[in-house]
Amino acid sequence: MTRWLVPLLALGLSAAAPAVTIVDGDTFVLAGQTIRLWGVDAPEGRQVCVDDRNRSYRCGDVAREQLRGLIARGPVSCEKRDRDGYGRTVARCRAGDVDLGAALVRAGWAVEQPHFSGGAYERAEAQAKAARRGIWAGRFELPEAWRAARRAEAKPPAPPPGLCVLKGNINAKGRRIFHAPGQRDYAATAIDTAKGERWFCTAAEAEAAGWVAAQR
Numbered sequence: 001m002t003r004w005l006v007p008l009l010a011l012g013l014s015a016a017a018p019a020v021t022i023v024d025g026d027t028f029v030l031a032g033q034t035i036r037l038w039g040v041d042a043p044e045g046r047q048v049c050v051d052d053r054n055r056s057y058r059c060g061d062v063a064r065e066q067l068r069g070l071i072a073r074g075p076v077s078c079e080k081r082d083r084d085g086y087g088r089t090v091a092r093c094r095a096g097d098v099d100l101g102a103a104l105v106r107a108g109w110a111v112e113q114p115h116f117s118g119g120a121y122e123r124a125e126a127q128a129k130a131a132r133r134g135i136w137a138g139r140f141e142l143p144e145a146w147r148a149a150r151r152a153e154a155k156p157p158a159p160p161p162g163l164c165v166l167k168g169n170i171n172a173k174g175r176r177i178f179h180a181p182g183q184r185d186y187a188a189t190a191i192d193t194a195k196g197e198r199w200f201c202t203a204a205e206a207e208a209a210g211w212v213a214a215q216r
Helices: 059-071 100-107 122-131 143-154 203-208
Strands: 021-024 027-030 033-037 076-083 089-095 166-170 176-179 198-200
Touching: 021 059, 033 100, 059 100, 089 100, 100 122, 166 203, 198 203
Parallel strands: 033 089
Antiparallel strands: 021 027, 027 033, 076 089, 166 176, 166 198
16 A cells, blocks of 8 residues: 655644545645645636647646646645645655646646746746646636636625725735725635625724735
8 A cells, every 4th residue: 555654843743644535726635735736726626628639628637637646646745835724735746756837837737826836836836837838738717817707796885885895805925915996906806705704894894803904
């Protein structure tokens, strides 16, 4: 039986961990912990892309199977980098000596998130684009944009109550930020009250509730 080895200091797991359960193209469960790969973003499970013959296909399903194949190559080791707004451990992981994030990006089944990775996978993504591998062979929507569109379809933004036009948003890292009309991200920010997001009437009200002003 394959053993999935995880450094104790990295994730707080025992040396011999149980098999990995694949959630999607950039997320898996190891020893009861949900791990989101650092610095990359794979197509979602229901996401549809278009291949080089103009045929639609479930690119999220293909990305998930790609990750499954990579993880099967050897023991998994992870270095924790962060924890996201959904409580998942964000980590840079390897299967044997293969960097999972780099391999997914190089094969064209994930895109880099440079605002998190700092360009660590820039070369791998350039190689995938140049060779037209994976999703780069045809047309696709960035996973982040696809998720945002699905959220907008599912929950049309509610009109602000009265003159309360400040948008209290919770970002992917769990930070509470409020946006005012005229700021860069105001129009694109949708309020999802199910997640705890809300409208505010004044900056003082937002700050008292624990939100901080957006910088731009």
